[in-house]
Amino acid sequence: MLKRYFSKENICWIALAAGAFTLITLMMNVGVLGSYHQITLYNICINIILAVSLNLIIGICGQFSLGHAGFMCIGAYSAAIVVRSMGNMMGFGLGILVGLIISSIAALIVSIPTLRLRGDYLAIATLGFAEIIRIAVLNMDITNGAAGLTGIPKLTTWPLLFVLMVISVVIVTNFGRSRQGRACISVREDEIASEAMGINTTRYKTTAFVVGAMLASVAGALYACNFYVIKPDLFTFNKSIDILVMVVFGGMGSITGSVIAAVFIGILNTALQSFASLRMIIYGVVLVAIMIFRPSGLLGTKEFTFSALLNRRKKEKVKK
Amino acid sequence: MWRKASLSPLFWLMCIFFLNRQEDKAMTQFLQQLVNGLSLGSIYALIALGYTMVYGIIKLINFAHGDIYMLGAFVAFYATRYFQLNFFLALIIAMVFCGVLGVFIERIAYKPLRHATRITALITAMGVSYILEYGTQFFAGSDVKTFPEGLLGNLNLEFWGIRISAQQILIFTITIVLMLALTYIVNRTKMGRAMRAVSVDEKAAQLMGISVDRTISFTFLLGSLLAGAAGVLVGVYYNSINPLMGMTPGLKAFIAAVFGGIGVIPGAMIGGLSIGIAETLVIAYGSSLYKDAIVYVILILILIIKPAGLLGKNVKEKV
Numbered sequence: 001m002l003k004r005y006f007s008k009e010n011i012c013w014i015a016l017a018a019g020a021f022t023l024i025t026l027m028m029n030v031g032v033l034g035s036y037h038q039i040t041l042y043n044i045c046i047n048i049i050l051a052v053s054l055n056l057i058i059g060i061c062g063q064f065s066l067g068h069a070g071f072m073c074i075g076a077y078s079a080a081i082v083v084r085s086m087g088n089m090m091g092f093g094l095g096i097l098v099g100l101i102i103s104s105i106a107a108l109i110v111s112i113p114t115l116r117l118r119g120d121y122l123a124i125a126t127l128g129f130a131e132i133i134r135i136a137v138l139n140m141d142i143t144n145g146a147a148g149l150t151g152i153p154k155l156t157t158w159p160l161l162f163v164l165m166v167i168s169v170v171i172v173t174n175f176g177r178s179r180q181g182r183a184c185i186s187v188r189e190d191e192i193a194s195e196a197m198g199i200n201t202t203r204y205k206t207t208a209f210v211v212g213a214m215l216a217s218v219a220g221a222l223y224a225c226n227f228y229v230i231k232p233d234l235f236t237f238n239k240s241i242d243i244l245v246m247v248v249f250g251g252m253g254s255i256t257g258s259v260i261a262a263v264f265i266g267i268l269n270t271a272l273q274s275f276a277s278l279r280m281i282i283y284g285v286v287l288v289a290i291m292i293f294r295p296s297g298l299l300g301t302k303e304f305t306f307s308a309l310l311n312r313r314k315k316e317k318v319k320k
Numbered sequence: 321m322w323r324k325a326s327l328s329p330l331f332w333l334m335c336i337f338f339l340n341r342q343e344d345k346a347m348t349q350f351l352q353q354l355v356n357g358l359s360l361g362s363i364y365a366l367i368a369l370g371y372t373m374v375y376g377i378i379k380l381i382n383f384a385h386g387d388i389y390m391l392g393a394f395v396a397f398y399a400t401r402y403f404q405l406n407f408f409l410a411l412i413i414a415m416v417f418c419g420v421l422g423v424f425i426e427r428i429a430y431k432p433l434r435h436a437t438r439i440t441a442l443i444t445a446m447g448v449s450y451i452l453e454y455g456t457q458f459f460a461g462s463d464v465k466t467f468p469e470g471l472l473g474n475l476n477l478e479f480w481g482i483r484i485s486a487q488q489i490l491i492f493t494i495t496i497v498l499m500l501a502l503t504y505i506v507n508r509t510k511m512g513r514a515m516r517a518v519s520v521d522e523k524a525a526q527l528m529g530i531s532v533d534r535t536i537s538f539t540f541l542l543g544s545l546l547a548g549a550a551g552v553l554v555g556v557y558y559n560s561i562n563p564l565m566g567m568t569p570g571l572k573a574f575i576a577a578v579f580g581g582i583g584v585i586p587g588a589m590i591g592g593l594s595i596g597i598a599e600t601l602v603i604a605y606g607s608s609l610y611k612d613a614i615v616y617v618i619l620i621l622i623l624i625i626k627p628a629g630l631l632g633k634n635v636k637e638k639v
Binding site: 064113114117120121123124125127128129131132135136138139237241244248277278280281283284285286287288291292295 | 379381429432433436437438439440441442443444446447448449450451452453454455457458462567571574575578607609610612613616617619620623624627
């Protein structure tokens with residue numbers, strides 16, 4: 001049992017995560033990464049959570065959702081409201097929990113009627129739901145309307161952010177390899193055929209949707225407690241597209257791809273910060289170009305895995 | 321078809337008229353809102369027609385359609401402000417520009433993806449939409465621009481206490497003329513017949529000697545012409561334009577098309593008018609903050625209750 005958990009590849013992954021964490025922490029402490037770069041770093045981590053969770057819905061389950069910003073919005077606001085009256089780590093935990101509960105309920109409500117729809121209809125319906133969430137937030141007293149909430153204590157620390165990011169990547173990867181995940185993949189490949197094989201497609205689609213929404217709400221909570229201020233404007237349709245660009249760019253269905261794309265786009269965003277509209281034009285051109293020349297994205301559905309790497313080595317040894 | 325299209329708003333009008341006869345003042349206000357709603361709805365209908373035709377023929381939600389509408393407004397703005405052209409000339413220039421642009425976009429971005437999955441095409445359309453929006457913002461600036469004053473005069477007509485402005489009359493006439501022309505083209509000309517044929521079965525149409533490529537381009541041309549006209553009308557009506565103005569009306573027009581039954585031309589007209597009226601009534605009697613929400617609620621309701629739309633037919637999925 002223990003051996004299964006501490007297999008060679010798992011150890012490799014843990015080592016990679018720990019190594020990356022130590023390296024970046026060291027760089028922060030030494031001062032190579034200034035506070036300006038740290039903002040980028042935090043953004044990248046939050047975006048990885050968002051991209052990976054959207055990839056669960058779009059890439060693994062094949063359901064085209066354009067409403068990811070809505071769930072992020074729920075997470076951000078619930079965390080912010082709880083934390084503003086209870087500004088310690090316990091409050092933060094409670095806030096995340098509240099966000100998880102609300103977003104999972106919202107995702108259930110959204111998914112049951114809409115997941116019967118296919119393809120582009122689903123996209124528009126999820127977009128509509130996300131807009132409704134945003135408009136509701138815009139009109140509630142507790143969320144302070146269009147002005148948004150300010151003075152949110154900064155509770156997102158670097159270790160916490162990194163750990164949560166790793167956990168969400170692990171959740172999504174393992175989900176993709178589980179029984180449910182394989183059912184989802186079969187839904188993606190051919191919904192009618194998988195239904196004919198006795199798979200309860202609605203159930204698996206809903207599962208993927210709810211898990212994705214919950215992860216997005218965690219990302220929202222982390223966002224709110226990192227940037228002091230949240231406004232409904234932050235969670236528009238454009239935010240959903242931003243996340244979508246990462247997923248499409250990395251390859252729909254590839255978690256590694258999403259992570260790489262989130263890092264790359266995060267750096268690109270910082271580099272192009274002073275040319276906001278140019279950045280959007282580049283986004284547009286990139287989207288069109290990828291779709292025309294390489295519709296499967298950077299990695300397609302391929303994953304980078306240590307087991308493949310180790311196996312290749314073994315094979316080479318055998319050949320010799 | 322026309323009977324159906326004109327029936328819906330008239331029916332509404334009459335219903336309310338008989339219900340509310342006693343309260344004269346409330347009645348007048350309601351009718352006033354209805355007129356405002358109809359003019360907004362006409363604009364949605366013009367945009368929705370483009371969505372519905374393109375969707376009917378290549379099953380693509382052309383996200384960039386709302387931005388073509390925005391560009392129509394911008395072209396008319398530059399034509400009237402810097403070249404001092406009169407309104408009708410500007411309208412025609414904007415329409416032609418948008419039509420050509422629509423065909424150009426179709427040739428460059430959508431044609432290579434004709435047989436790709438729908439999601440691929442949808443993402444491409446979003447990319448095109450980004451390029452148009454932020455390209456315009458890059459070149460024209462993000463500030464709100466206003467049309468020159470007195471382009472149409474300040475004529476206001478009053479019927480039984482209901483005010484109708486010159487802009488509104490213009491919107492009604494132009495919309496009706498364009499819709500009549502469209503109906504004629506789709507139902508009576510050779511190209512229209514080709515369009516209908518391709519939307520039913522592309523391969524069979526090709527075997528009958530129809531040039532599918534040309535037909536699809538023609539559809540984009542028609543849709544974009546209408547969107548351009550809608551842009552000009554909205555520019556004159558609200559008198560302010562900006563590069564991101566196409567996003568929300570574009571979505572709403574798409575919802576209108578879904579509401580009426582996507583792919584069905586009279587459906588888009590009815591859908592557009594209904595969405596416009598619903599939105600105006602929410603602004604007048606509810607809160608303007610909820611005006612966008614009502615549209616999405618309508619969308620979700622129609623998708624749950626009757627996914628094929630008001631006039632759409634249920635198509636069984638073939639394996």
